[in-house]
Amino acid sequence: MGEGAGVMVLEELEHAKARGAQIYAEVLGYGSSADAYHMTAPREDGAGALLAMRRALRAAGVKPREVGYVNAHATSTVIGDAAEAAAIGALMLGEEGVEKEGDVAVSSTKGAIGHLLGAAGAVEAIFAVMAIKEGVLPPTLNLHSPDPDRGFNYVPLHAQGKSVDVAISNSFGFGGTNATLVFAKEGYKV
Incomplete structure (x- = not known):
């Protein structure tokens, strides 16, 4: 467990440009799913997580091979991490994905900051x-x-160090609630 909070200000792009705001990235899309498989454990195949990630990429108009970084939910539980890895593998190595596992950059920041519970999704995004x-x-x-x-x-x-045009951030919770956000460099063309 950890303590922390994070706030990300979302603003219409043209409004931000008009006032000269520093733009860190654009939100291209999001996806969610509710698999309700078990109260505290995901399905071993990661189907709920995979569905959230696929929906997010579809909403963003982005193909898996365009994703340069995955911020994993990764709570360091054997079943949870294995299920998320299975889902990431199915997404990133599947149709329109990359060719080899080593091309998939995925990390978890919980090892550095702990699990922030309600703040985890915002800080990881x-x-x-x-x-x-x-x-x-x-x-x-x-x-x-x-x-x-x-x-x-x-x-x-x-x-x-790695140049990243598109990143996704996963947040999964008890009861099978799954969400994925897709971010991109300002002006990234889909």
Whole structure:
């Protein structure tokens, strides 16, 4: 567990430009699902998470191969992390995705800041936006034994420089509530 809060100001793009605001990223879309599989555990195949991510990309008009960074919900539970990894793999390596697992950059910031519960989604979305803005992927701290069945770039232990045009941020909750946000660099053409 951790303590923290985060606020992201959303503003109509033309209004922000007119007042000379610094624009960190654009919200391209979101997706949600409610699989209601179990009160505290997701389906092992990650179907609910996958549905939220697919809906988000569809709403954004973005293909999986365009996603340069995934900020995972990743609570460090064996079943939860495995289910999310399965969903990310199905999305990113499926139709219109990337060719190899190592091309999927996914990290969790909970190892650095803890699980902020109600604030987790907002703060993790900010990390995704800052990855786009700064070209730096936040690390998955304390990851010493990555899943041997997945070859994703989990950004272990240290931040990595990478130009990111599109990032997604996953937030999943008890009872099978799943949400994914899609962010992109200002002016990204879909």
